[in-house]
Amino acid sequence: MTGQPAPPRLTRLLEALLGVGTGLDLRGVLQRIVDGAAELTGAAGAALVVTDPGEGGLAGIRTPGPGPVPGTGPVLRVPVQVRDEEFGELRLAGRPGAAPFTVEDEQLLRVLATQAGVSIGNARLYETARQRERWIEGAAAVTTALLTEEGADDALTTVAERARLLAGASAGVILHPTAEGGMEIVTASSPDDPDGMVGATIAPGSPVLEQLLGGEPVFIEDSATDPRMTTHVRHRFGPSMMLPLQADGRLIGTLALPRRRGGRPYTELERLLATQFASQAALALVLADARRGRERLAVYEDRDRIARDLHDLVVQRLFATGMMLESTRRRPGAEDVRDILGRAVDELRSTVGEVRTTIFALQQPPADPPTGLRGRVLRETASAAARLGVTPSTHFRGAVDTRVPDRVADRLVTALRDALADAAARPGVSRVEVTVETPAPLPQGRGGVRLSVFDDGEGEDGTRGTTVTWWAPL
Numbered sequence: 001m002t003g004q005p006a007p008p009r010l011t012r013l014l015e016a017l018l019g020v021g022t023g024l025d026l027r028g029v030l031q032r033i034v035d036g037a038a039e040l041t042g043a044a045g046a047a048l049v050v051t052d053p054g055e056g057g058l059a060g061i062r063t064p065g066p067g068p069v070p071g072t073g074p075v076l077r078v079p080v081q082v083r084d085e086e087f088g089e090l091r092l093a094g095r096p097g098a099a100p101f102t103v104e105d106e107q108l109l110r111v112l113a114t115q116a117g118v119s120i121g122n123a124r125l126y127e128t129a130r131q132r133e134r135w136i137e138g139a140a141a142v143t144t145a146l147l148t149e150e151g152a153d154d155a156l157t158t159v160a161e162r163a164r165l166l167a168g169a170s171a172g173v174i175l176h177p178t179a180e181g182g183m184e185i186v187t188a189s190s191p192d193d194p195d196g197m198v199g200a201t202i203a204p205g206s207p208v209l210e211q212l213l214g215g216e217p218v219f220i221e222d223s224a225t226d227p228r229m230t231t232h233v234r235h236r237f238g239p240s241m242m243l244p245l246q247a248d249g250r251l252i253g254t255l256a257l258p259r260r261r262g263g264r265p266y267t268e269l270e271r272l273l274a275t276q277f278a279s280q281a282a283l284a285l286v287l288a289d290a291r292r293g294r295e296r297l298a299v300y301e302d303r304d305r306i307a308r309d310l311h312d313l314v315v316q317r318l319f320a321t322g323m324m325l326e327s328t329r330r331r332p333g334a335e336d337v338r339d340i341l342g343r344a345v346d347e348l349r350s351t352v353g354e355v356r357t358t359i360f361a362l363q364q365p366p367a368d369p370p371t372g373l374r375g376r377v378l379r380e381t382a383s384a385a386a387r388l389g390v391t392p393s394t395h396f397r398g399a400v401d402t403r404v405p406d407r408v409a410d411r412l413v414t415a416l417r418d419a420l421a422d423a424a425a426r427p428g429v430s431r432v433e434v435t436v437e438t439p440a441p442l443p444q445g446r447g448g449v450r451l452s453v454f455d456d457g458e459g460e461d462g463t464r465g466t467t468v469t470w471w472a473p474l
Helices: 008-020 026-041 053-058 103-146 152-167 207-213 268-329 335-362 373-388 406-425
Strands: 045-050 075-082 085-093 172-177 183-189 218-220 237-247 250-260 393-397 432-441 447-458 464-473
Touching: 008 026, 008 103, 026 045, 026 085, 026 103, 075 103, 085 103, 103 152, 103 268, 152 172, 152 183, 152 250, 152 268, 152 373, 183 250, 207 218, 207 237, 207 250, 237 268, 250 268, 268 335, 373 393, 373 406, 373 432, 406 432, 406 447, 406 464
Parallel strands: 393 432
Antiparallel strands: 045 085, 075 085, 172 183, 172 250, 218 237, 237 250, 432 447, 447 464
8 A cells, every 4th residue: 555664575575686686796696696585584594506517616605594405494495597597496494493484485585586587697698798808808918929929938838828817727738749649748837836747648549639639629527537538647637628729720739728626617608718719829829930930031031141241242352351461471572571461361361260150150040049047037927927917027137147057047947936926916017027137246245146026016015016036146
């Protein structure tokens, strides 16, 4: 009747419906559904059990009293449907005084479940759009990184690291085909200990390998127990995706994204997005390799041109000058300058020999990537770029490759890896600077090597900017 207050239960129902319809975060929506159901019926325990095992980690729960466990008292169950799909079941238990649930309780709960289905559907659509956006941005970032980086190893690390973060996987692994017809892990990115992963192989003839070589992705529920898995590291992992890196009909490798044992299975959407990411990453790898090939060709052409110029111009001029001096030395009356001219001729001959050696070196293929401390530091900073979201700025002072012994270099690289991991854990990092200096004055007054890693992220005390310094005597 107009002017009279609404019945208390109807008011609570309206509040619950409004609460359920607020927000687009799926976990938040599920929790509000459970809280609203418990408050609406007076149940002490409530839970939303999700049907899809891939979404099992999303279930909301409220158990301030006895939990919604069958056999502990009256239990009320109401299905929750999202469009024509059964999403899960809302379960309530623990009425005061062990009182049974009423028909009115069930009716109110069904109204709430209907609105819950609509809200869950909207949250799913929003989450799907967000996931697609993250994977698309990730694929674009990988493509940009691959087309600007130098080394092939750095490119593979970038793909593995970015894919691991997007998929929420325990590791990102790249495998390459072997000459024997199998596959071998050549790159592994993991926040945990990756020891023993690189070099692990899949033997020829494996059913998994046959699918991958045929360009088909492989989805595994539990790597540790699946008989198709043969690597010695399989026991570490549970759900996994193995995605062929294929471009222009050519298989260039495999991207594997395993989760920990007992981890959440991959959803159909995650499988689709990861497969699309692998296709784009494969194309970017091919384009990056072609770019490096063109750059190497340009280097070869420049070297050939320099070698020709040196030979045609410098060597001939030196040779002609030497001949002129030789003829001058043999002229009558030139005894007083004969010794000087002899030394000049010897110097010219030595110079011609050195120039010819330089020409020969220019005509050789470029050397392998540097393995000294400088190269190792650059490799670590490049690998950390995906985690940091920014490429560190790296500076060297002094002859770090020749002055720092291997045992000290190993410790420095470990300290650098730890410092970059700490920087990646701080929020708001937009700038990272790495400096390696030798000789550097140490506290004891001895000469040594010093590593400095600065980032502008937010520290635990709220201040911005952290500098980590490591040093060692030489």
